[in-house]
Amino acid sequence: MKKIAILLSMVISLGMFAKSADAQVNVSINIGSQPMWGPVGYDYASYYYFPDIDAYYSISKRQFIYLNGNHWVWGSSLPGRYKYDLDRGYKVVINDPDPWTRAPYYRQQYGRYKGWYGKQTIIRNSNDPKYYQWNGRGPKGNNGHDNGNGHGRGNDNNQGHGNGHGHGHDRR
Known part of the structure; x- marks a missing residue:
């Protein structure tokens, strides 16, 4: 009986700890x-x-x-x-x-x-990996989207004939 009480108190403590830890992690990303x-x-x-x-x-x-x-x-x-x-x-x-x-x-x-035209990188032109999902850019192998001429390296074991869809000029 004593072991059950100790086990029950441990489970309750862990539950309270998990809940407080969960409440502390609240990051907004948009x-x-x-x-x-x-x-x-x-x-x-x-x-x-x-x-x-x-x-x-x-x-x-x-x-x-x-x-x-x-x-x-x-x-x-x-x-x-x-x-x-x-x-x-x-x-x-x-x-x-x-x-x-x-x-x-x-x-x-x-x-x-005022007048700082073109002095700021925008999401569309970013090479930062955190924007790849939204701007379609990224390294070769990113689902074939290499911003080139449609010959991306996606899903083809890097043989150069993937299902790529180029978006503009090749910047390699």
Whole structure:
């Protein structure tokens, strides 16, 4: 009877330890939710701020937030008047809620990045393995996606005739 009580207390202790350890490991990652034109290096991002046009992008809602007169407006795309290149324009990652409500702060803090076109690697162009699943890039043997001419080395024991689907120019 004493052995059963000790065993039962050990099981309960292990269960409580496992539960507390589980509660401590809570990491948010939204790499796959970020647009292909988003900057690399961030496992999580709530918003992007575009210093060149003083606008924001909500990653979770996939909506742009921009000024129309004196009011912040949400839209699935930027109005044509912006003529903004999302691939080349500089993006600042912001993880504060509703950053447009503190627009003067962000203008002052990140205004120095105006005009930094093309100075930021975007997810689409990244060679970082953590983005391969989303940007189709990666080393040879990555399911035949070698960004080349369709002669990837996927599923063919590296014989050069895999089921590859090239995406653009071969950069070897």
